[in-house]
Amino acid sequence: MKKKVEKTIFSSSITLCVTALLFLILSFFPYTSVMFLLALLMILVLFSRIYLSITYRQIHWKLKQYTLSSSVEDVEEYFIEVVNDSAFPLFQTEVILESENEKKMVFVDGNEQESSFHKMTLYLRPKSRKLLRFKLKAKSRGYHTLSHLEIVLYDPFRLTAYRLIYPESRYPEFEVFPRFNQLSKLHLQSLIPGYKTTTFSPFFDETNIIGTKDYENESFRHIHWLATAKENRMMAKKYERVHGNVYSILLNFVGNGFFHLRKDMEELIEYTVSICTLLARDGCDVELFVNYSTQTEGILHVKHDSNKTDIKKLIQTTTLIDTKGVFLSTNHFFDYVCRVKNPHSIMLVVGTASEARRIQWTQVKP
Secondary structure, three states: OEEEEEEOOOOOHHHHHHHHHHHHHHOOOOOHHHHHHHHHHHHHHHHHHHHHHHHHHHEEEEEEOOOOEEEOOOEEEEEEEEEEOOOOOEEEEEEEEEEOOOOOEEEEOOOOOEEOEEEEEEEEOOOEEEEEEEEEEEOOOEEEEEEEEEEEEEOOOOOEEEEEEOOHHHOOEEEEEOOOOOOOOOOEEEOOHHHOOEEEOOOEEEEEEEEEEEOOOOOHHHEOHHHHHHHOOOEEEEEEEOOOOEEEEEEEOEOOOOOOEOOOHHHHHHHHHHHHHHHHHOOOEEEEEEOOEOOOOOOEEEEEOOOOOOOHHHHHHHHOOOOOOEOOOHHHHHHHHHHHOOOOOEEEEEEOOOOOOOOOOEEEEO
16 A cells, blocks of 8 residues: 655645744744744644544455346446444545546446546545545446546545555456347358258257247238237147257357458457357357467367356456457368368358368358
8 A cells, every 4th residue: 555645735845844833933032922823733743643644544344246247338346335434434535446448448427427536525534434426437348447546535624635545456356248238039141052041940840839929020921810819819839858968159259361350359259258158058069160369278168067157267358358469361271170170060140251161160240
């Protein structure tokens, strides 16, 4: 912790020296009222110094996060607890927070105004603590933190202020996932069979009807007309759910032609997260390949088995991606995936697909 002392013109060293000198000179003359005022000023300044030097060592804070992670554009509430262990009250104490920049994370006030700077004022009784609430809104995915955190203490007469600036090692870290777009079902569009677009769902066997259910805006062919006439309300066919499907999701940011990264990189990441979540939720085995690597690691690759319910690791993988990594050409990336992927998996491509088709895949988002 770094301490900075801020003094007003009345508590500055020059003012104290002049005051003490005047008090000494006037002591030889009958100016009792002036001497009283000078003595009072010196006593107040001395009291403020002693008061702050005792209390600042007894101030502690702790950030409380009830959500371990959030998504882009989500507004989350956080709490900072300020503790006063001293025997003196604290007047007009200020807690000042700053985010890294407005492109990563911003504070949201009561009027829904966004800013990278946030200040909270509080009064603390002796031996007490107070919980302060603030809101943060994520603007981009990744691991973000605060750039500045300080507590400002004032003496009761506001003659002196102590700024307690805390080191970055104590700042909390906020994990921000890509924006999650809810997908109720996945319709795959493919140009493979006969160069005609076909739409189907990988989760249900439409040849095996196991019952009926309420109509939920499904396709026209899913309406069960006999049950609709019997129940006098719209009913839909209920199909047997298919389990154990294996999918390899390929996320490729590299554009066609001259090597470059696509401008819709964030949109592709968000769509990939939605697809992986949907597939994992429906009991499918999913493995994700991302055309991205660092100097120490290879191509980003993470697996999720159908018997595991936690898909956080799969989503966390996408928070690490940035433009400073290493990217392969599209053909090299596809060649690598075809060698190491599950041989029984269906390949779903998000982003740019390879022009050399040596194995069948489906491009779900070009």
